Amino acid sequence: MYPSVVEHFFIDVRLNLEADPPSVPYDQPGPPIMSRDIYDFEKSFVKHFEDSHFLFYFASGGSDPLADSVFRYDICLSENEWFWVEKDSVYWLTLAARPPDTSYHWGWETCEEHEAWGSDPLFLDYWISSEWQQRPLDFGENLAFVFCSEPGCCGAYTDGYTGNTNCDDQGKLNLSDITAEITRVYLEPEVPLCCEENGDVNCDTKINLSDITNLITKVYINPEFELCPCP
DSSP, X not given: OOOSOOSEEEEEEEEEEOOBTTTBOSOEEEEEEEEEEEOXXXXXXXXXXXXXXXXXXXXXXXXXXXOSEEEEEEOOOOGXXXXXXXXXXXXXXEEEEEOSSTTSOOOOOBOSSXXXXXXXXEXXXXXXXXXXXXXXXXXXXXXXXXXXXXXXXXXXXXXXXXXXXXXXXXXXXOHHHHHHHXXXXXXXXXSOOXXXXXXXXXXXXXXXXXXXXXXXXXXXXXXXXXXXXOO
């Protein structure tokens, strides 16, 4: 019987080491540049396998009939745990579930929605070898996990530019944005805007009279006046 819960997850992020045959036959992970132990996650039931033609494949080879429940685990990282990527860089994610008992055959389901991007998944079995290996299957596949992120609030309705200080979805700036900026600077400076980044329209990392002036210029004097793009 496979466990329906895990105690925690371990994740790390690694830079990509490009293939260089024959010594490096395929792309593989480099040394870790970030690692986390995750204890806070949500679990939800997905489905139950009744048909024994579904197989559980062991990383080291071999398989067993799989007739058990599949669960979904959602991990939401707080902002201080985020990993900031560099443009045009390729990374590997190591993702390991820690069940309460290592004798359980706990594993990942193959993704049914899309094929693998780039290289196939790799595994590392510390009990057998210290080398990354491809799974013992002869077809490309992906594992069933998905990255999700919430878009930043800045410029959400203004083509990536600041100024929408009241966070409406009109797609243009008006008097209410100026009013919200004045309130933020002079009337209620202790109360942040609905999206603070939208208030810094002159890119000086502060919200003050200069930002109010630029907003007024944009709305009433020169509609072509360009405000600061979102970071």
